[in-house]
Amino acid sequence: MLKQALTQLEDNLSISKTHILTIASRFQEHMEQGLSGNISSLKMFPSYLQAPRGNESGTFLALDFGGSNARAAVVDLKGEGKFLQFNRVVRSLSNPDSGYDLRASDVTGEELFDFLAGIVHKALSVSSFSPVLNSSTSKPVSLGFAFSFPYHQRRIGEGFLLNWGKEIQTSGVVGKDVGQLLSAALRRLGIGNVVRPDAIINDTVAAFLTAAYQDPSVDIASIIGTGHNTCYLEQRAPGFTEPVIINTESGNFSVVPETAYDHSLDQQSNNPGEQLFEKKLSGKYLGELFRQIVLDFFRRGFLGNFAPPACWNHPYAVSSKDMTLILTGEGNHLFPLPEHERYALRRIALLLSKRSARLAAASLIGIIQHLDPHFTKPHTVAIDGSLYEGLPGYAGELTAALSEGLDSNASPVRVKLSAGGTLTGAAIGAALANQPKNL
Template sequence: MLEQGLKQLENELSISLNMTLTIASRFQEHMEQSLSGRVSSLKMFPSYLQAPNGYEAGTFLALDFGGSNARAAVVELRGAGNFLELHKLSRPLSDPESGRDYRAASVTAEELFDFLAGIIQEVLSNSSAHPTLKSSTSGPLPLGFAFSFPYRQQTIGEGFLLYWNKEVETSGVVGKDVGHLLSAALERRGLGSVVSLTAIINDTVTTFLTAAYQDPSLDIASIIGTGHNTCYLEQKAPGFEAPVIINTESGNFSDAPDTPYDQRLDLESDNPGEQRFEKKLSGKYLGELFRRIVLDFSQRGLFSGLNNPPAPARWNQPYSISGKDLALILLEEDSHSRLVPRDECFALKRIAHLLTKRSAQLVAASFIGVVRHLDPHLDHRHTVAIDGSLYKGMPGYAQELTVALSEALESKAGLVTVKMSAGGSLTGAAIAAALAKLDK
């Protein structure tokens, strides 16, 4: 019975070579529909930034706000792809001791952005004796702001928040320009003449900028972690004379095959109908899909382990199984004692493998869609930089992604190079500030 259930699940989750190519083609179509102004599930937001050449230099401030922590630093760009992050500071948005949580709906926009401006002020005070910083103070210090939430942008220095995610619910920010809110907070702290907000970018674009600063051949970057998104360098973006980095918001892609598990997860999520691609493949949702599948198997009598206390309490709690749990199962590290009996560990491992393999195949298909848009006949080399906890930490994930790309691209596979990003959202924010300053 269990083996039959696993075979059925494998059929539901498997992505054939033909399906990979079909998804890639659909992804390309959605890209091109959005670029031409037609309705599409891909947003294709311009970043208003070109790719760096690796020789941008100077001292910049960087702020990164995208989840449970806010970080800031002084970043020295030294040219030739070299950089140094100095006086880095990280502060959690919630403080259990005081009970303060800047993500809560009871917190105002002014309170949140005053908190962020305070981190910048602290970094500045820590670095006040730094000689490079002193020599750069003839004018306001350019600030790059990595803001990793969905926003609409019409210039490099503004970003109107479309909606919060990642458990952030701070009031009075949705629909507002976060650039204006941060600049106003800096003014309230007396930093208006010291710091100039120069660029707002998201974390996928910062991944691109940091990697491209060191490797000019880069043309695609992706985050495969708790969430998922991809950006790339568009050669002919409408309204732009020069190539511009485009944020596809690929997590919202809507034209990949669904299983009943995917459909139920989406319907019962806090944003039904949105981020449907991300819900099939990102770290936030893989554990939840796994929980739902195992619970379904148990309810059908295929698993016995969930009938033993205290297991039911955990398995009945949404999002109680994390991506880290799946990694442990794939590594066979103590999964039996924490989840189900030892004799069912093999089945759990197989389910986890099927989910992570599908995730890698879906991402590979989206990359092929981007590459085919850029280079229909695959005549040129392309480099993809990837950051994110799922890609870096899930056993076998990177290999599954490479295999999926190789099988689909066949003899052209050698023209697409995938590599782990050097990371550094703060450095990417600083590079954005440098590029924006050059454009002025």
């Protein structure tokens, strides 16, 4: 029975080459509909930024807010694609011991952004910028803010949150201008005249900037971690005379095969019907899909000797890190099972990981087809994120799916890990915001 159940699950989660090409084609269609201003599941938001040239220089503050943690640092851009990060500050948005959780619905936007402003203040006060805190004549320090949620940008330092993702529910932020919320928090902290938020950008755009600062061949960047999104350099964006980085908001792509488990997860989430692509492939949701599948197998009698821990009855009790332990065998002590049942858990984790990588590859193929229909140019895809970097076999599976889908056209496409992270990209965004505008 267990073997038959696993075979059926594999059939349900399988993404064949035909699936890859179909998804890529539909993704391309939704891209072009979004660019034209028509209804599309892909928002196709312009970032109002061109690709960096690699010679941007200066010292900037950077803030990154992406889900469970927020980070700030001072970033020194040295030109020639080189940079240094220092005075890095990392704070968790929740602490089970003290009982606070800034992601909860009873927390206000003011409380959340006061917390973020405090992290900026900490990075500022321990840095070479600290003298400006006590000076009324110093020039404000330019800040870049990487904001990792669906965000409608209206210019480089202005835009509003469309909806939370990653199960964050903080009130009073959706529909508000993120830059204004941060500026107000900085003023409440007494450093509004010291720190100037110049660039509020999506974290995927920040990853693009970091990668392209070091490698000018980068024209696509993707985050495959807790959440998922992809951006690329559009050569002919409506309303722009120069190439501009487009944030596709690919996590919201809707035309994807769905299982009963996907439907259940979506309906039980905080945003049913939204971020459907992200819910099938990102780290925030893979662990929950794994939990639901394993519990279903247990309830149907396929895992006779497996008694899930009591905590598994709570949504999101299982993470992609737990899946990593299962795949590597390091979590065997957590699951005292006969080998054939431990194999079942590994198989379920592997099937979910493989589907995620192949879905991500399909979306990348759709972007490449849009940029270069005849595959005449080389393309470099920079990828950042804990899932791509840390889940065993994930990077290789994604590369294999790209090669399978692109077939003979795969050779000019190169995939690389984006080194340097979104904090550096936020600083590059601030540097570009202080340059003369061509867009």
